[in-house]
Amino acid sequence: MKRLVLLGGGHAHLFVLEAFAREQPDAVVSLITPDALTPYSGMMPGVIAGHYDYRQACIDLAPLAARAGCALRLDAAVSLDAGQRQIRLASGELIDYDMLSIDTGSTPRIPDLPGADSRAHPVKPIGQLLERWHTARAARAAAVVGAGAAGVEIIMALHHRQPLMRCTLIDRAPHILDGLPAGLQRRVMAELARQQIDVVTEASVSGVEADAVRLADGRSIPSHFTVWATGAAAPRWLRDCGLALDPGGFIATGPTLQSLSHPEVFAAGDVATMIDSPRPKSGVFAVRAGPPLAANLLRAARGDTLQPWTPQTRALLLLACGRRHAIASRGGWSLQGDWVWRWKDRIDRAFMRRFSG
Ligand SMILES: Cc1cc2nc3c(=O)[nH]c(=O)nc-3n(C[C@H](O)[C@H](O)[C@H](O)COP(=O)(O)OP(=O)(O)OC[C@H]3O[C@@H](n4cnc5c(N)ncnc54)[C@H](O)[C@@H]3O)c2cc1C
Structure with missing residues (x-):
């Protein structure tokens, strides 16, 4: 029998495990991931804001793997030799495979700046960010560097949890949510202003200190808890793996x-780039890739012809605004309300129920 290794318990692999529980592949399957609890990113800002507890926003991979007839190994890949079809794990073990599916996500892009490595808190792993936040709950000022969707949600969540804390969102681009529709940018700016969250754009960070974020123009932004949320980088362990990579180092x-x-x-999710139809690195697209990935793994294990898949071009973006209020955006339109938060909450809870059996 072929040996199929699922590497990483990311969003796409949830669908693979679900499909394997319905139809066993012609292969011996194992899942290698460092933690049996995998966080569902859509609910994480709600965890920071205090609407959910961490456990409620995590999926337990152990029962999913058991139902799929898949051996679960709690470990992490530190290197891959695609030529030898071999993975080296953090424990030192070498794992051979005939087929491999990678869904290990991305890592935060931390720049080489004074204090960035030691004092800024990367947005991933999310569990670690939450632990650090629990120890810093008395902070009088917080800043998030990176005004993408995750950065915007996190600063509003921090503000909701500590309304007296001074909160600042910092980005080097001229606008927040760079690349997203102007109408959405304006709507989110109005919401940030309503919450009295400071926004500093066209700002290049030159260093992070225990009580401030230093900008290249000499300004200093007070912050005792600085979150780094400036986009997704490829995992370092892929660098010499022998697989074809895109210019950013993604598979x-x-x-x-x-x-x-x-x-x-x-490969699927943040760790991969579909060269003919690249999409943003987001949970929505990792989720979308799950069912076609599962179907093609089953076909490949049987030796059948694989089916091509094209991801949709537009996706619904639901941004949590700290309090039980959210903004929805798709294509050129956007709207907001408490009812949007309830809608998002229903979608997120349905996702959790689906994979909680
Ligand atoms: C705070 C925050 C909020 C977000 N909100 C949203 C949102 O509302 N909507 C949205 O679409 N996107 C959101 N995102 C982005 C989203 O988190 C990612 O795009 C999504 O998680 C990518 O899914 P994935 O399956 O590629 O990987 P991940 O969900 O990151 O899962 C990767 C898995 O692989 C495991 N792993 C990692 N390294 C290794 C290794 N070396 N060996 C083995 N296993 C490994 C990890 O433990 C994890 O289980 C948010 C991100 C953050 C940080």
Whole structure:
């Protein structure tokens, strides 16, 4: 029997485990991931804001793996030799595979600036960020560097949890939510102003100190809790793996979600880039890739022809605003309200129920 290794308990692999519980693949399957509890990103700002507890926003992979007939190994890949079809784990063990599916997500992009590595808190792993936040709850000022969707949600969540704390959102771009529709940017700016959250744009950070974020123009932004949320970088352990990578170091895949260089390797979610139809690194697209990935892994294990998949071009963005209020955006339109938060809450809870069995 073929050995199929699922590497990483990310969003796409949840669907693979669900599909394998319905239909066993012609393979011996194992899942390698460092933690049996995998956080569901959509609910994490709600955890910071105090609407959910951490456990409520995590999926337990152990029962999912058991139902799928898949051995669960709690460990992490530290390198991969695609030529030898071998993974090295943090424990030192070497794992051989015939087929490999990678869904290990991205890592935060921490720049080489004084204090950034030691004093800024990267947005991932989310569990670690939450632990650090619990120890810093008395902070009088907080800042989030990076005004993308995650950064915007986190600063509003921090503000909701500590309304007296001075909160600042910092980005080097001229606008927050760079690349997203102007109408959405304006709406979110109005919400940040309503919450009296300071926004500093066109600002280049030159260093992070225990009580401030220093900007290149000499300004100093008070912050005792600085979160770094400036976008997704490729995991370092992929660098010399031998797989075809895109210019950012992410695994280059084709429409069947196979590696462009090694067809026995599949990849989905933030760790991969579909070269013909690249999409933003977001949970929505990792989730969308799950069912076609599962179907192609089953086909590949049987030796059947694989089916191409094209991800949709537009996705619904639901931004939590700290309090039980949210903003929805799709294409050029956006709207907001308490009812949008309840809508988002229903979607998120349905997702959790689906994978909590
Ligand atoms: C605070 C925050 C809020 C967000 N909100 C949203 C949102 O509302 N909507 C949205 O679409 N996106 C959101 N995102 C982005 C979203 O989190 C990611 O795009 C999404 O999680 C990517 O899914 P994934 O399956 O690629 O990987 P992940 O969900 O990151 O899962 C990766 C898995 O692989 C495991 N792993 C990591 N390294 C290794 C290794 N070396 N070996 C083995 N296993 C490994 C991890 O433990 C984890 O289980 C948010 C991100 C953050 C930080």
